[in-house]
Amino acid sequence: MKELICINCPKGCHIFINNDEIKGYSCLRGLYYAKNELTNPLRNLSSTIKIKDSNLMCPVKSSKPLPKDKINLVMKEINKVDVSLPIKFHQVIIKNVLNLEVDIISTKEIN
Numbered sequence: 001m002k003e004l005i006c007i008n009c010p011k012g013c014h015i016f017i018n019n020d021e022i023k024g025y026s027c028l029r030g031l032y033y034a035k036n037e038l039t040n041p042l043r044n045l046s047s048t049i050k051i052k053d054s055n056l057m058c059p060v061k062s063s064k065p066l067p068k069d070k071i072n073l074v075m076k077e078i079n080k081v082d083v084s085l086p087i088k089f090h091q092v093i094i095k096n097v098l099n100l101e102v103d104i105i106s107t108k109e110i111n
């Protein structure tokens with residue numbers, strides 16, 4: 001039996017998966033979450049990117065959840081990049097990272 005904690009809302013339902021049986025979710029979002037965790041687990045990514053000619057870092061995030069098994073590869077791409085000022089809120093820093101159809105975007109305006 002596998003146990004997951006649903007991360008879609010603060011209730012944090014404990015979901016139990018035993019072969020084809022899925023129990024413990026309180027709504028359909030939990031059921032879809034459990035099915036995705038079994039087949040293609042996804043995670044949002046937050047990190048920082050170097051600002052060129054500065055000691056400052058710019059906070060960034062993925063524009064949508066990424067496959068969990070690609071997170072380390074995406075972090076390597078993020079660590080290769082530096083960005084010039086000014087930076088706009090939600091500016092695309094890395095477009096279509098690793099062809100995953102996800103952008104890395106800034107989460108702060110920095111001038």
Ligand code: SF4
Pocket residue numbers: 006007008009010011012013025026027028029030031
């Ligand atoms: S199953 Fe539904 S109610 Fe339970 S934590 Fe997930 S989203 Fe919230």
